[in-house]
Amino acid sequence: MSGRIVVGYTATDAGADAVALGARLAAAMDVPLDLVLVLPAEDRSVITPPDAGYDRYLVTQAETWLAEAAASIPDAVTHASHVRFGDSFAEGLIAAAHELSASHIVVGAANGGLRGRHRLGTVANELLHSSDVPVVLAPEGSRRLEATTVTRVTAAIGTRPGASALLDESVALATATGAELRLLSLVSVDLPVGVDTGVIRIAGAAHADDVLGKALDALPEGIEADVVVARGDSIEDAVSHLSWEPGELAVVGSSRLARRRRLFLGSTAAKMLHELPVPMVVVPRTRGKKGAR
């Protein structure tokens, strides 16, 4: 039912994180995996003289890197490797995802992130602001994780437009991977800064129940979901108090500022990212494909 999974690979720890997560997702969803390494397109180089000999060397090196990465993928996962060229890593990756009809792009956190935490690098950042394919971010340390399946999918539901695409994606992910579904509401803290915490709790809890109730109603027949309301003084606080399973995925929607069908990481998602110990799936606000709703 779903497409392929594209991993944006670099021969770094972040790349290894992405490959490990990509392989886990592909195994859980039973779809093929594509490792894509994007080299800089030579026509953007205007200062350094072009050198076809060096380009060949780079391509060979890239193929070696990809072969090494492919060796770490379990045999059960069908996988292929591609060397692509692009003006930027993100641009090349999105183009490859289109050509491959990929359902997800997986990238790693930037170097220097804390263990188990996300830190956006330039590549992830660019992807999160331009991709029209859902982007999965692998937190630092994913390569060392024991989990081999997806045990739970948590959808962070807001109240504004975008929630329905997010819900569809979460349901589809949970179905494809055979994972439990959990609906999380962060509405309790989605209020102006400076409002008394007690007021937030009371007003928020009522609002949250309402939103989650609507979301539960919107679920397709036969889909069960847990419901949880995150409590905390801030989004970071609320997220850090939640329990997360090692094999869990968090799904968030793209910001309302995003262009139609493009990603744009919103402030709530960005704040969640800092505290989230599990991979985060960022879904475009609306998905225009027919039958999605």
Next chain:
Amino acid sequence: MSASETRGTPPLAPSSGAHAGELSKKGLSAGAVGVLGAVVIGVSTIAPAYTLTASLGPTVSVVGTQVPAIILVGFIPMLLTAFGYRELNRAMPDSGTSFTWGVRAFGPWIGWMTGWGLIAATVIVLSNLAGIAVEFLFLLISQLSGNPDIAELAFNPFINVVVCLLFMLGATLISYRDMQTTQKFQYILVTFQVVVLVLFAVVAIVKAVSGDAPDPTAFSWSWFNPFEVPTFSAFAAGLSLSIFIFWGWDVVLTMNEETKNPAKTPGRAAMLTVVIVVSLYLLLSIGLIMFAGVGTGPLGLANEDISANVFFALSDPILGPLAFLVSLAVLSSSAASLQSTAVGPARTLLAMGHYGALPAKFARVSPRFFTPGYATVVSAIVASVFYAVMRVISENVLTDTILSLGMMICFYYGLTAFACVWYFRKQWFDSVRSFFFTFLFPLVGGAILAVLFVTTLIDSMDPAYGSGSSIGGLGLVFVLGVVVILAGVVIMIWQAIKRPAFFRGETLSIDAPESLRRARRRQAD
């Protein structure tokens, strides 16, 4: 999930296997560069503003007014050798260039030294480039702020070395991270450089003719006569300097599969580049000689205090309030040249690491920026140390580095030219074309360069040579050349003990392609 697999197999070619890379070639340098792009790369690699300010003074000191003649004659060995380069690049396109070709033709030992010569020459030029850039940076600030004292700061050894090292650090970061300007910006920079240089030369000529110059010298066509150079030593020294000013031009001629039309683009672009550059050189050298003369007066081109960086001293007297344009042109030209030049040693070091002629670390490619990371950093560190040491031991670091640079270029260019002749030895008589391009032209070019190298080496033993710095009674330029070459020999022997595989020819073997004519005849039989 909505993206469904309805249209069958993915359209991408796998990266390995029999059909590797047959699809999605977009971005490979294959076919990326047109004539205009190649000319821009050529001019910005040669960096006429930088090369002329660095070499005009030393050239005038040896050949006097015969600079235009020397510039024209200096192009001949460059051209002949570049033909050899082109043939080798066509047969063996490899990022190791001279190193790889030297090994294929003459075996590991001579090939190693050829690569060493290239690395040494580029490392020396990097330090000189940074040195010139620093002087112009201070000059520019002083011109813009109207405070002449700031320009003097450039000659404080401590400030000079520190700023120069910062320059190198910045350039290394840019190279390492492979930051590129846009093509448009590069076109603007090159155009700006050319326009400013023309303006500079024209104003100098006008002022000289109207007598508004420190030493108005009447132009004479005899300046173009190479036979009026007083001695053969002066001739050789001048030639090796003028080879330096064309250095980088071969990049255009050897661009092959990178161009849109490999049969025509490189030739046309090389022609255009050389016409632009030679016209600029002639115009400027004539203009400045007419304006400032070849004497050793305060603004004379042969004055040792200004000769290492003549534009620095002459831009104010010639252009007055517009002098900052010259500073800007030289600065931007040095900056661009610093980038394009730094790639050379890094790629050669990478190839040497790859073939096991140096530790494998040198072959490392940065997984994030896809540049030869380790090799880039090492060459930058060596160039910085070289500059700092030279600044301390030499009275005039820029003049001495330029002179030793000319010598090193003759060394490795000459070896490369001979490598071409020897590599194609079985194909010399395949056709008229191959007779000229693989035998006669590179042979003559190599021979001229060899004579220049030996003559410069012998002459530079005189302690008065160059800036007049000497060590143990021998000229600094000589000591520098010999130390650099001997250091190469020592490192080579050390590597031969540690990494014998390369030196036994196991990683890169000697080769000589068979005659095509004979092969055809055999086929016909």
